[in-house]
Amino acid sequence: MQSIHDPLEFYGVDYVEFYVSNARQAAHFYRSTLGLAPIAYAGLETGVRDRASYVLQRRNVRFVLTAPLTPDHPIAAHVARHGDGVKDIALRVCDAAAAYEAALARGARGVLAPTVAEDAAGRVRKASIATYGDTVHSFIERDGYEGPFLPGYRAITERPPVPETGIAAIDHIVGNVEAGGMERWVGFYRDVLGFKQLVHFDDQDIATDYSALMSKVMQNGSGKIKFPINEPAEGRKKSQIAEFLEYYGGPGVQHIALATGDICATVDALRAAGIPFISVPAAYYDDLEQRVGAIDESRQALQERGILVDRDEEGYLLQIFSQPMQDRPTLFIELIQRKGSRGFGKGNFRALFEAIEREQARRGNL
Ligand code: FE2
Numbered sequence: 001m002q003s004i005h006d007p008l009e010f011y012g013v014d015y016v017e018f019y020v021s022n023a024r025q026a027a028h029f030y031r032s033t034l035g036l037a038p039i040a041y042a043g044l045e046t047g048v049r050d051r052a053s054y055v056l057q058r059r060n061v062r063f064v065l066t067a068p069l070t071p072d073h074p075i076a077a078h079v080a081r082h083g084d085g086v087k088d089i090a091l092r093v094c095d096a097a098a099a100y101e102a103a104l105a106r107g108a109r110g111v112l113a114p115t116v117a118e119d120a121a122g123r124v125r126k127a128s129i130a131t132y133g134d135t136v137h138s139f140i141e142r143d144g145y146e147g148p149f150l151p152g153y154r155a156i157t158e159r160p161p162v163p164e165t166g167i168a169a170i171d172h173i174v175g176n177v178e179a180g181g182m183e184r185w186v187g188f189y190r191d192v193l194g195f196k197q198l199v200h201f202d203d204q205d206i207a208t209d210y211s212a213l214m215s216k217v218m219q220n221g222s223g224k225i226k227f228p229i230n231e232p233a234e235g236r237k238k239s240q241i242a243e244f245l246e247y248y249g250g251p252g253v254q255h256i257a258l259a260t261g262d263i264c265a266t267v268d269a270l271r272a273a274g275i276p277f278i279s280v281p282a283a284y285y286d287d288l289e290q291r292v293g294a295i296d297e298s299r300q301a302l303q304e305r306g307i308l309v310d311r312d313e314e315g316y317l318l319q320i321f322s323q324p325m326q327d328r329p330t331l332f333i334e335l336i337q338r339k340g341s342r343g344f345g346k347g348n349f350r351a352l353f354e355a356i357e358r359e360q361a362r363r364g365n366l
């Protein structure tokens with residue numbers, strides 16, 4: 001046993017930063033649909049010349065929406081290639097420089113060497129390494145920083161209305177990686193970041209007639225951070241992972257699962273805000289009780305909303321998947337309520353993929 005502190009011990013996801021074409025409008029969308037409150041801003045008015053960033057937060061969920069202000073900016077090239085999507089899954093650490101050095105020593109590719117940002121509220125150190133595709137992990141060392149987000153950001157004081165959605169935390173963030181890349185990325189999270197593989201199910205479990213994928217779940221030491229990884233597998237038709245890779249222009253974040261304590265209320269709030277969800281066939285609910293046993297929720301309440309249920313030895317979970325959050329069929333949102341289960345809805349994969357494929361067929365991509 002090592003007694004010294006592991007520099008790659010992570011205290012949680014500090015924030016998720018999206019690169020988008022229009023941060024003002026994306027911030028409006030994520031505020032009014034997910035109920036995330038705008039708390040900080042950086043842009044021309046704060047002396048940032050090349051980009052605009054809005055920070056939205058609700059309890060333990062913090063999203064940053066960043067757009068380029070000039071046509072030849074690297075963020076503009078990122079958006080041109082990938083569309084709107086997740087650029088950075090930032091992780092809170094104790095010492096950003098030590099985390100960065102340790103990650104590089106274990107084989108990571110550096111993207112941003114340790115950098116100090118400072119203002120009247122204190123200082124924050126940040127460093128970044130590459131993960132799948134053009135996605136990065138920043139290491140954030142807050143060191144008691146008292147500002148609204150990071151140095152250079154101004155607090156948003158005049159806050160527009162924010163709907164109550166019940167969203168409370170990020171449960172997991174899923175990456176789609178290139179065909180044949182699974183072992184590489186499982187190895188990256190295991191060997192570089194010290195994560196462990198949580199569960200495994202092979203493509204037999206989740207193959208449908210038309211699609212197949214491999215999925216493995218990587219989790220940090222505390223179990224707080226969960227990053228499932230999907231890889232496309234051979235199917236009779238184009239898999240939804242392959243569709244993502246085509247439209248995203250390579251590997252990237254497929255979905256962010258947000259935890260709620262009352263999924264029915266959360267789904268109602270998001271529906272009222274105009275978020276469409278993947279439709280679930282009525283037949284899914286026919287054998288619900290036989291499949292998952294007794295649950296607290298009425299079958300009717302779940303069926304009306306299209307909420308899926310899965311059970312394992314520890315309990316059950318309720319989950320639902322949104323349609324893509326942007327024009328390209330790339331990033332979507334999952335809502336999840338855990339009632340003992342620490343799984344990811346393995347038993348729902350078949351139902352989910354069959355549902356997703358119906359949507360894919362509607363887009364002419366099956
Ligand atoms: Fe998920």
